Amino acid sequence: MKVSELYRGKAKIVWATEDPERVVMEFTEAATAFDGAKRGVIGGKGRCNATMSAILFRYLEGEGIPTHLVEQVAENELLCRRLRIVPLEVVVRNRAAGGISRRLGIAEGTPLARPVLEFSYKSDALGDPMVNDDHALALGLATPRELAQMREMALATNALLRRFLGVRGLELIDFKLEFGRDAAGQLVLGDEISPDTCRLWDIGTGEKLDKDRFRRDLGGVEEAYEEVLRRVQADARAAAGEPVLFDGVVKVTLKEGVLDPQGRTITGALHSLGYRGVEEVRVGKLIEVRLRAADHAEARRQLGEMGQRLLANPVLEDFAFTVEPHGSPTARADPAAAPGTEAGAAGADEAGPQAEAGAGTER
Amino acid sequence: MRFGVVVFPGSNCDADCYHAIGAATGARVEYVWHRDTKISGFDCLVLPGGFSYGDYLRTGAIARFSPVMREIARFAADGGLVLGICNGFQILQEAGLLPGAMRKNESLTFRCQWTWVRVEDNRTPFTLLCEKGQVLRIPIAHYEGNFYLPPEELAEVEGRGQVVMRYSTPAGEVVPEANPNGSLGNTAAVRNAAGNVLGMMPHPERAAEGVLGCEDGRLIFRSVVEYLRGSGR
Incomplete structure (x- = not known):
């Protein structure tokens, strides 16, 4: 050449x-x-x-x-x-x-x-x-x-x-x-x-x-x-301005004070299995969301919005979530335990310094 | 006078409502499709029972975002009459058109049975042919009908007299034994503050003909007709 x-x-x-x-x-x-x-x-x-x-x-x-x-x-x-x-x-x-x-x-x-x-x-x-x-x-x-x-x-x-x-x-x-x-x-x-x-x-x-x-x-x-x-x-x-893949984990829990008949039934079952120390069980939902977004902040914003608009019912439920780039080792971490957990409504105070409170009562 | 029965994927009481309303009132009834974005000419919209969108996530949570819901919200805001029955009630709650949310029944079982409900307010467009304190015999069929509101909000709703029916004994006593699902205050039906939107867990369309064992449900549909006549429609 x-x-x-x-x-x-x-x-x-x-x-x-x-x-x-x-x-x-x-x-x-x-x-x-x-x-x-x-x-x-x-x-x-x-x-x-x-x-x-x-x-x-x-x-x-x-x-x-x-x-x-x-x-x-x-x-x-x-x-x-x-x-x-x-x-x-x-x-x-x-x-x-x-x-x-x-x-x-x-x-x-x-x-x-x-x-x-x-x-x-x-x-x-x-x-x-x-x-x-x-x-x-x-x-x-x-x-x-x-x-x-x-x-x-x-x-x-x-x-x-x-x-x-x-x-x-x-x-x-x-x-x-x-x-x-x-x-x-x-x-x-x-x-x-x-x-x-x-x-x-x-x-x-x-x-x-x-x-x-x-x-x-x-x-x-x-x-x-x-x-x-x-x-x-x-x-x-x-x-190229193309969205990046993120893995979000949303945890939906019953609000404090809302009676949980499922939790009560499971408590009874655990007692009958001999786990006498069980004081309370409350059943929630764990929702995994894979999404594309322009960046981390945008992914976080969208998940917070999803929690408020659809994934949790603010009358009964609170939500918290984590979101990490797809494939990162912490992407599937427990949203309650991981640093940087975002919390909706109640519980935001305990979720750590990076937590953002979602206005979970807004609909 | 025109009734519209809204059909979501998974609605299964739509045909019953269509039939019962027509038979009880002689009014025109039409189906409204969940995708419709333009609805006009209706006097009352009925959201029937069923399992809209499989009740995935939560009862009514997905249906609430159906295209037709925007129209229904507009219709309600303009004072149009909206009646949600069972799943229809849950959808209206999710949409924020009615207060509260439904938990799973306290028994953790699907309850399909006759219930008696006491009419607490007979000035609503849906109950004006009833006597105040009248006990209606109407069946329920649901797993999530356990009405809940945080205490402060419940006090407000009660204070405004928005609880329209409560589960009771046949004699009209509102007692825990008459509560089929654990609802706070034995609540069976709730209206919005303005009074033009009502949600009820019992199915009036299943008690609207003698052959079904009871005709009490007709009172609900006939009240609507009476109200609309009175308001000059």
């Missing part, structure tokens, strides 16, 4: 193929920073970046953003449409980090009131200087229409990637895109989307999971790349 080398970059090699309209992008393990001043190798990076780029490009295509991806042809190779690259790098920032922090004196991590879009002129000799629209137009780097399109596509990509990565516990701090013109002259997203070109922080801990680990010698560089890939590959359903 690869015929001859067209171009060798810092971390990628572009190969010509038999098809003049197609190229192969080979992702290497070479890492550089500070315009090549710092060099190194990140094991597994080629595979991570190629695979992650392929997944994200496919996702963006599905959402209506044209990209150069044709298919992943090897673990570190993507077959792509050949583009005439626009010599502008487009950076989108959601929080301050890197260049903007240095230039404007904003502390790293400061949220930006709106996404900030920057253009840089692609020139290693000049150190990729930041330019504005007037520069780009004056130098003939792009047409006014292309600049507007790049801005629109970059912001749309930002919104999509934030959602996609966000549900996987990754916050998109900033990222760089490159665009090119295809054979028909249409603007298409090119290059790659990976921890080399994105700043990604763990949403829970703020841990950096991107090339900053290499730039700043933070250690765990390879692990961070593998972790990002693992999260991007996992749970494709959730990212």
Whole structure:
């Protein structure tokens, strides 16, 4: 498939193929920073970046953003449409980090009131200087229409990637895109989307999971790349906005003070079997509900509503429930004993700090 | 004058009601399907006995979400007469149109027997041909007819005089021995606060012809006709 080398970059090699309209992008393990001043190798990076780029490009295509991806042809190779690259790098920032922090004196991590879009002129000799629209137009780097399109596509990509990565516990701090013109002259997203070109922080801990680990010698560089890939590959359903499967267990019990003839009869039977210590038996229902919902909170909300509207009769009964992602080890736990039990009506006080009281008397 | 008998999957007293109402009153009777979302022109809707939706989960719990129930709630809110018999009573409770809920009978057995009920209120559209204190002989047939309300709410319902019939002896004494299922206050029939919705566990349609051994049940259907005539329909 690869015929001859067209171009060798810092971390990628572009190969010509038999098809003049197609190229192969080979992702290497070479890492550089500070315009090549710092060099190194990140094991597994080629595979991570190629695979992650392929997944994200496919996702963006599905959402209506044209990209150069044709298919992943090897673990570190993507077959792509050949583009005439626009010599502008487009950076989108959601929080301050890197260049903007240095230039404007904003502390790293400061949220930006709106996404900030920057253009840089692609020139290693000049150190990729930041330019504005007037520069780009004056130098003939792009047409006014292309600049507007790049801005629109970059912001749309930002919104999509934030959602996609966000549900996987990754916050998109900033990222760089490159665009090119295809054979028909249409603007298409090119290059790659990976921890080399994105700043990604763990949403829970703020841990950096991107090339900053290499730039700043933070250690765990390879692990961070593998972790990002693992999260991007996992749970494709959730990212596509498809509902996730949950297992709910609803326990319906008779309210305090409601006579339970069944319980009384069973008490008598247990006594006759010799269990003299039995003081009271009350019979309720255990209902298992398997449901699809957008996320855990939504599953919880729905089960609470089901309890109130149908599963329990608020005149006679209370309900409590647990809900866990399908297949998790605690999914079938006893709803009364498990932490995080939700309770309807009475009993909410005893159900633990995470319990939410369902207004079980509301109908 | 038009009666509608609502048919749910699992209703089994619908044909009896259809026949008994027609025979007792001469009024027009039509079936209303549980899927109907548009019902009009009726003067009284009857929810008959049976085992709607198999009585799965709880009696009446599923039927209460039938499409027709939205129409019935609207009809009742506009003052239309609604009579729930046995399972129909349970459905109206689940729908929140009548107070209380039914527990399993205290005996834990299905009770199918004649009962005597004392009319506590003869000013309702369903009892106005009865004397106050009159004892009617009407049979029951249910497993879940053990009327329950929390004490405070029961006091409110009693305070408003919403208990329309109580199980009694043939002489009209409301005593525990006359209670077939454990209902609080020997309650056999309850109305809503406005008085236009009544639920009763005994089956008037099973005691509406001499050949069945008793005609007391006709009083319920004829009262409705009398009421509707009086109100100019």
